[in-house]
Amino acid sequence: MSDARADERPLLLLVESGGRPYRGHLLASIAERHRVHLFCERPPTWQLDHIAGWTRIDDTRNGPAMAERAMRLAAAGPLRGVLSWSEPHIVPAAQVAQVFGLPGGPPGAVAACCDKALTRAALHAAGVPQPRSAAVATLADAARAAGRIGYPVVLKPRALSGSLGVVRADGPDGLAAAFAAARGAAAAGPASFDSPVQVEEFAAGEEISVDAVVHRGRTQPLFLARKSVGYAPWFAEVGHRVDAADPLLGDQQVMQVLHAAHAAIGLRDGTTHTEMRLTPRGPKVIEINARLGGDLITLLGRYATGLDAGLIAADAACGRAPVLAPDRKAVAGVRFLHPPADRLTVGSLGFDAAALPPSVVRTELLVEPGATVSTPAADMANGRLAVAVAVAGTAGECEAALDAAEAALRLETA
Template identity: 35%
Template sequence: MTVIESAATPAPDHQPVPAAPQGGAVLVLGGGTRLPQMLRDHGMYVVYAGSTGEFTAAHGALCHEAWLLAEGSEDAWLSRAVALHREVPFVRVVTVRERFLTAAARIGDALGLGGNPLETVLALKDKSLMRRLLAERAPDSAVPARVMGTPGEVDAFVARVGLPFVLKPRDGSGSEGITIVRDEAGLAEARRLVDGRPGALLAEQFLEGPEFSVETFSGQGRHQVLAVTEKFTGEGSVEIGHVVPARIGAEERAALEEATRVFLDAVGLREGPGHTELILTAGGPRVVESHNRPGGDGIVDLVRHVTGLDVRDLLAAQTAGAPLPAPREDVAGAAATWFLTAEPGVVREVSGWEAAAGQPGIVGVSPDVEPGDAVGPLGGSDDRCGSVTAVGATGDEALARAREAVGLVTVRTETAGAEAAQAPSGSQGETR
């Protein structure tokens, strides 16, 4: 395997590589090892491109070549891909990483490799573009929204849609930076945020109802629904639990699936994974946001436990031009993940993960903090402290097992001095 490491912008020189297998060469941007493994199993020549920090020995064993950058802009990834393509002609560029989605689309466009149009990927990244496309192409699904340029525009938006409303980054992910503005104090804070970040925040009408996501896989513009995920949120709309399949009736499920297909058609998604988040309002489903990647927070694993399908395997088969894997029958009836949260501060004690892992139906535990780590207020996915995944015959059983197992884990935090500047001073917290 040839490994290229660089932090400079010129295209790297490297030794000639063997001719690609009959399946052709594929550029994989970021991610773990499952996708490269499956692509290689399909006979493709795998070139991995990512950061030096995420490349592992397992990647080295699976990939024919690796091209690593300590840091890199989209322009840097594009210029290197174009240069490398002259030596190792790619038939496709793929990624399952949020931060590489637009880079992959730009490379695909520049090299004429097909895939999802750049316009589609940009619309999914930029929620203001997404709202504009929906208003034009699927007005029945549209939600009032506007990019906030000045504090005065906040007041104008409230005069139009009323309170509450949602203020969030136009290109955010992971529930980061979402604010629900409910009263005058919230309005004052919204004006301050917009004044500090003009043009970066999107105001949307608040949608009332339970939250779901629809996991899909598309080919030639046809969208296969893999699962409907039921979602649970905590402070700041941060997700704290999921269950697959969602515990809803057939009519609600059909409405969510149809709204998702209409949305994906409207934005022009052609192929690959999709993760579309919706709220089931009294007036029907409304899309919150969507991504041309698999769902995060372990949703890929929940879908696999329930259907036998892993979206990365589907993507590898599609990329290689092979038949897509079929669902299995020897699967769980339902699967659920519950996340652990803790009071803000410095972690002093973590215990109970072994006990949680030994409970009935538990198929995975993921500790995310250890003593000495700092825990901030719950403002995004990165502020959670770990998770437990369970399977069961029903959604109720899987969810109960996951929550009971999380209840066996203790994360004790302490706020003191500069170590916990984000938390109230002098407090202690213990969360299970």
């Protein structure tokens, strides 16, 4: 790429890139059309192929401090946008954008998405359907809240993502263990609250997510994913499937709830990931995130529809109106493959390439030989061995390809 072309691309500040297996495709996309400058706590490695520059920041969760460093960056040329898709960094990124008068947030709305108690309060005030909930500090508080709400209940940290520390308690006998798990995960998280645990009504029904773009307060869905969970009473995300022709994209109730949730939170610009449960009484919002979805959902969306969520997010950060022009209709799915038992030491790990059907378009190993691994029930954060992605014409064909990929994974323990 010539220097002239590089200079013509708008300057975009990215606050942390996330890990390559799940977020690398987003960085690669935005780098095609933007000069990406990365703010990061650790020196970049794989990111160097996609960025124009980088600055080491002692604490990328400190928005005001980053704004000062961004002033120096902007002195060399206009800064067009600030972006982050990393959960702990979206509020600081919105604070930097606000200092420069750029789209993103506003920070208060982004913060309301990161704090589940604030999310619940905003949705309740606007009458948006959601599970009943309470923020609690102690086991006794949790018991009283569960008694009011009614079992089964779900306990979760107020400010974590990826289903970390989220667990179901079917009755009083299981409440103490569930509370300890949720509180322990919350204590290891980035935020501190007097009441760090949410106790919520269990919303029965299929779980879905909708990634969307917001421009000047107008919300437009990009694609919808159906989630598979396992390892009850935990809520480990074991797979997602995106169908470009999913009928739920035309479901009036789902879309009404989606738009009402965004209006209640007050999001004006950016990209979002909203999770819902399709209960017998209609869709209920589980959470709304002021960032793109994780777990390769954005890659599935590109395979299924042609919409590049990374570029759409970058355009939103720079204040451009989104141009949504899907160019295909396919079904794309991802499957996360886990160890068969806890505390296994990996001797060798790999896919049998001959056993993979052509519709499996991507496989990746997530652990190295010598690593000790456990199921998500024992280690939610690191309980994955590998990932497989398939693209097909129907949901059935996609699931069959993912089944074949799972069967093709070869694990030998040390």
